[in-house]
Amino acid sequence: MPPSSQYRRGLGRSSAHRQSLLRNLVTALVHHESISTTYAKAKEAQRMAEKLITLGKKNTNATRLKAEGYLHQPQLHINKVFGELAKRYAERPGGYTRLLLSEPLKDDQAESAILSLVDGPKDMRFNMTARALLRQQTEGLPMNELTATNIRKVTRFRKKGVEDLAKEVEGLKISKAVEEAEERKMFEKDGTRVKFTTELPRSDPRWMEKRGPGRLVKRRIGPNDEEEVLLPKRVHR
Numbered sequence: 001m002p003p004s005s006q007y008r009r010g011l012g013r014s015s016a017h018r019q020s021l022l023r024n025l026v027t028a029l030v031h032h033e034s035i036s037t038t039y040a041k042a043k044e045a046q047r048m049a050e051k052l053i054t055l056g057k058k059n060t061n062a063t064r065l066k067a068e069g070y071l072h073q074p075q076l077h078i079n080k081v082f083g084e085l086a087k088r089y090a091e092r093p094g095g096y097t098r099l100l101l102s103e104p105l106k107d108d109q110a111e112s113a114i115l116s117l118v119d120g121p122k123d124m125r126f127n128m129t130a131r132a133l134l135r136q137q138t139e140g141l142p143m144n145e146l147t148a149t150n151i152r153k154v155t156r157f158r159k160k161g162v163e164d165l166a167k168e169v170e171g172l173k174i175s176k177a178v179e180e181a182e183e184r185k186m187f188e189k190d191g192t193r194v195k196f197t198t199e200l201p202r203s204d205p206r207w208m209e210k211r212g213p214g215r216l217v218k219r220r221i222g223p224n225d226e227e228e229v230l231l232p233k234r235v236h237r
Helices: 005-010 015-032 039-058 061-066 073-089 124-139 147-157 161-188
Strands: 034-038 098-102 112-117 194-197 217-222 228-232
Touching: 015 039, 015 073, 015 112, 039 098, 039 112, 039 194, 061 073, 061 124, 098 124, 098 147, 112 147, 124 147, 124 161, 147 161
Parallel strands: none
Antiparallel strands: 034 112, 098 112, 194 217, 217 228
16 A cells, blocks of 8 residues: 555655655656656655646746745756646647556565656657567457556657657567577577467466467577476567
8 A cells, every 4th residue: 555645745855855865766757757766755745746847848937936936946957847848748638657566676565656747758658559569469468447447648749759659669570670680590509499389288387377469578498498487578679
């Protein structure tokens, strides 16, 4: 469960320390467009970032002065807020950021999250939707409701959203083909063959689980057609 609202408001810090922390997080978000931190910090930084971008869209002297108070070294980032980001979100009524829970970052197992700007180069949902589309195309799967919903969300306010999504899928397809060709070449040096299949050996624990139809897995086959060994599926970046 997410931390309590009281904890999110205070973050266990004094008011000055808390404001300085949030300004650092928001500045990092504007600069990198994606940050990883604890859920509580990300939630508070998200609220401040939403207000900052709203100020940037108004673009007046008063809002510019107020926005400078949200940033460390505003001279380095204020132009991006009132220029690139204001233009990107001109037609979007709100929801300029996205918060996704992630694996704990520290040994104390504190709940962590990734905070990113939407409709940008590091929009996680956009990338995950492109990967889902590529998998469906590769394995001949029908379009499911979740993927269709995500397509509407990631293309609704993005200029040339459908075209950009198609380009992202094509880029992933090329990257995947290059990586698979390199892996095949590497394994074939020692007489090992690689094949991609939707079948799993009975020895694999996933054979008894319902992981969905048509999920591709990668197998390595020895030079003498020995027992197949399942290789872990690599993440394509």
